[in-house]
Amino acid sequence: MTRFSRALVATSVVVCAAxxxxxxxxxxxxxxxxxxxxxxxxxxxxxxxxxxxxxxAMYGVVPGDPAITVDDVSFDLDLPSFLLTTxxxxxxxxxxxxxxxxxxxxEGNLNVVGTFEGVSVDFxxxxxxxxxxxxxxxxxxxxxxxxxxxxxxxxxxxxxIGIHFDAGVGxxxxxxxxxxxxxxxxxxxxxxxxxxxxxxxxxxxxxIPDLLRYYPVLSLSISIGL
Numbered sequence: 001m002t003r004f005s006r007a008l009v010a011t012s013v014v015v016c017a018a019x020x021x022x023x024x025x026x027x028x029x030x031x032x033x034x035x036x037x038x039x040x041x042x043x044x045x046x047x048x049x050x051x052x053x054x055x056x057a058m059y060g061v062v063p064g065d066p067a068i069t070v071d072d073v074s075f076d077l078d079l080p081s082f083l084l085t086t087x088x089x090x091x092x093x094x095x096x097x098x099x100x101x102x103x104x105x106x107e108g109n110l111n112v113v114g115t116f117e118g119v120s121v122d123f124x125x126x127x128x129x130x131x132x133x134x135x136x137x138x139x140x141x142x143x144x145x146x147x148x149x150x151x152x153x154x155x156x157x158x159x160x161i162g163i164h165f166d167a168g169v170g171x172x173x174x175x176x177x178x179x180x181x182x183x184x185x186x187x188x189x190x191x192x193x194x195x196x197x198x199x200x201x202x203x204x205x206x207x208i209p210d211l212l213r214y215y216p217v218l219s220l221s222i223s224i225g226l
Contacts, residue, residue: 030226031156033164035060037219039082039102046223048157054088054096058219073121073136075114080106084148084217090155098150102170102215108144113137124198134183136199141178146170146215156223163222170215179203 028048035044040060047055062079069075086100114137116130150168179202180186185195 029157031159031162031223032226033058033156033221033223035164035219035221037166038216039084039219040079042081044221046156052090054090054155054157055086056088056098056100057083057085058221059083060219070114071121072119073114073116075112075136075138078106078111078113080104080108080110084219086148086150088152094154096152096155098148098152098166098168100148102146102148102217104142104144104146104215108142108172110140110142111138112140123195124201126194126198128185128195131184134185135181137180137182139178141176142215143172146172148217150217156221156225159223159225161222161224163220166217166219166221168217170217172213172215174210174213175208177203177208 028051030048031046033044033046035042035058037060039058040062042058042060044056044058049055059081061081066077066079067075068077082105083103084100085103086098088096088098090096113135115135117132117134118129120127120129122128148168148170150166152164152166152168154162154164156162156164179199181196181199186192188195
């Protein structure tokens with residue numbers, strides 16, 4: 001854990017402890033929610049600890065089978081699911097600060113499988129034409145647990161139906177990219193080793209923007225108070 005992460009967690013603990021000390025510990029209410037955003041679509045629960053502090057947990061998955069095409073290679077995406085837990089501190093009405101953690105399943109990996117049947121693709125200066133069973137397999141690896149800091153608007157506690165908006169970031173590390181191949185091109189005893197080496201060289205050419213060390217969280221949810 002980085003110095004910033006430790007400071008973020010320590011600050012959250014101190015703030016919560018101060019409010020718990022100043023306010024009698026009596027649950028203020030409970031709500032369930034459905035949300036959609038950059039952590040997928042899913043549901044969550046909210047527990048009101050004090051008039052100023054809520055605990056939340058939200059789980060989301062990306063629906064469907066997303067796919068993208070990059071340089072004539074069609075990639076199917078296997079996206080992880082997300083669990084976001086926060087302590088929400090209400091400073092003014094429904095406006096609040098949130099601190100917590102973002103857990104990305106599948107060890108934080110976004111996996112892709114690409115096909116390029118009948119298409120010529122260039123790897124490290126050499127052109128290859130894919131067959132029916134030639135595949136590219138890649139992994140975009142994020143930090144699986146990321147400290148989270150954000151702001152939000154809306155308080156589901158005490159309402160029959162509420163709307164809640166969140167905006168924040170998970171603080172991770174710079175992602176890594178892994179790329180390999182399977183199929184006849186990779187298995188060829190003569191040309192296969194060069195093909196795999198060129199794919200590895202292509203992998204080394206990826207320039208990952210520093211901004212991708214931060215995972216953006218934007219979420220809109222509808223809640224029902226219980």
